[in-house]
Amino acid sequence: MSRAVTLGGFALFLLATAVLAGGVVLTSVGSAPSVTITDPDPRVLIGPDSPSEGTDGVVTCTSTGPPPGSYTVTGTVTLQRGDAGVGTAAVDLTVRVGNVFQTTRTVDLESIERVMLYEVTPADASIPPGQSIDVQITASHDGRTLDRTTVTVESRQVEGCFDES
Structure with missing residues (x-):
């Protein structure tokens, strides 16, 4: 017993x-981290339909902006961690431009991080220059949405540089 x-x-x-x-x-x-999206400043730029006439695709000057036939999303966004989490947290940052395209990347976040946005995708003429378009920015962790914000911007066409010779 x-x-x-x-x-x-x-x-x-x-x-x-x-x-x-x-x-x-x-x-x-x-347990997901507490994350807030602040100061979103996206821009949607549209490259020229094709390289400048008479250049055979060769440009002899420095140009900024999207490549011909492409959309580019540029700008910045700040991710701020509000929890007392230990170490870094992998946060997925998704940028969606209207219904045209979206991209996701992972940001290792400790406390606060200013993230540069730079995404290029082929243009399909669905965003004409001067059109207002919603850019939705979402922070998520393990498939759970932590914060989301939408900013309406005006798309802008950027011409390449012109040969000055």
């Missing part, structure tokens, strides 16, 4: 230890 009580007590001790350890693991893993 004494042996059965001892084994029962030991089994109870193991069960209690397993429950406590499982509770610690469950509460420390899977």
